[in-house]
Amino acid sequence: MPTAVKNSTANSLTPIYEFLLRFAASGFIPGHWFISKQPKKHQLTAKSGKLHIEIVSHCWQYSQFLSHQLASISHFPPTSGQLTFTLFYSSEDEATVALVAQYQAISIERVTWNFQAIDTPQLLRRAIGRNRAAKHTQADWIWFTDCDVLFLENCLDSLNQALQNRNDILVFPQQLKATCLLKSNNQLLQPTCESIKNTEFKHREFKKATGPIQIVHGDVAREVGYCDSLNVYQQPKERWVKTYEDRAFRWLLGTHGTPIQLKNLYLIRHEEKGRYKKDSEFSKLRQAIRKIKSDLTGR
Template sequence: MALPQHQQPAMLDGVKEFLLRIAASGYFPATAFIKNQPDKASLRVFNDDIKLEIVSHCWNYARFFVYQLSSLVKYPPTHMQVRLTVFYSAEDVETAKLLKHFQTIEVPNVEWNFQELPTPLLMRRAIGRNHASKHTKADWIWFADCDMVFHEGCLDTLEQLLKGRQDILLFPDTLLVTPLLTEADPMISAGKDKTTLLEVDKTKFKPRKFDRATGAIQIIHGDVARQCGYCDDLAVYQKPKYHWTKTYEDRAVRWLLGTQGTPIALPNLLLIRHAEKGRYKENSKISVVRKTIRRIKSALINK
């Protein structure tokens, strides 16, 4: 039976994404897919007045995102200039309210850059990340998640570590992470207050090691970002989605850039983990399946 006309492009894109995941695993050379692979030796070195752009996406995560925003207010960088770019949708009313409140707070060395997107463009994080990459004026750009917290000393240490570096891609090799928190946890409940600067309970966090630049720990040299974008040459990753999906773009980025990233050690970089994502329709099949998978992974491999 033939698929309806509107389902055919979506299925074709799904096949393309699957094939790209295979290619990015090392079965095909990235040079066949990227027009401007970066040359590490040609990258500029920055030593003074370093500028960093942090890019986050937020969809139905305001109760976690308030901790990231609060951390930038409470622990701003001392010498580095940070621009926080946030992509969000007006359909997410709670996030819109949260950003409206923080927009009024002036923070030394921190610039707010809140960018509203149509929801289908927000769902595909590579679209916002690609736009930010190609337009950034920063020396380095960090693709983060909105449930990450930059606690005391984190950004000041990063500023020192970025001096004199000529790396294509960096990543923090250790995060402090919570167990999977439920909606009843006091930290998540407190996050529903959108007008108060909040502090995390650091006793809930334990270290977890990483061996590559993945997810929310991708810090790319600004020259590389402007030259290569974020999966700019992979058209299927620049198409909108109509529901929040798991991304595989970070694997493609490492493949295209020809590196797993160089590890750096940052103190007090925190990640809030939660059993219920809140991005999928409540009690839907995909919500139940993803929740079960997260709990199994957490129990077996602490991920």
């Protein structure tokens, strides 16, 4: 069969594969069937002292959020241990490119900037960057997050403390402080806004390691990557896609994670999603659904 035909057939079957994996990851099929070696807690090293932690973030046309995230690290860096901040972004995103250039010129003790520009289609499938970071990390722990998460005063130090002498496969912050769903014209979402003091935040509780709060043991990350064994989640996309691979990752690891307590972890919530076409009818419908869900559940 010619290569072009093979690729066309594979691409046409991708949605089917993704649907079947979503079904499997719901718990109907064991995750260890799809991974060469599921990690075991008792085989992991529990480290203490000044830990090396890597935070991995993505940004696609969300520079207004990234500016707050970078500022939070710049203003409240760790006072012990070492932090590597890895960011995947696209050179097509001019606002993010400018922001990266600004912070590349800033030297902060105990913080290493690891800005990585990748092709836009690879950026739009978040698991690709996360998998690359996982396989190459040198850190004791690696935190997969999003650019709307902020690490304010003592957050990173409390993280270092919470991870002392732990050999968990996966941990997550049990609670954080989040805004309500903000409209695009909210002051906090403007690049010129430098303070969040006047923004209302509410406590949110979590029962498992969801998309932006997955903190993985470094040995686990290096061994299994991030959905590395699920090829369907390592394929570039033409638009930002819904991140079903987050649940698949927990499924592969065989755990929802262990809760830990952190100080001053914040989340900016917003109505508009970058993966939807701006002002389209579908985008407006999705925004309305998110607003209703937020009003009813607080999520």
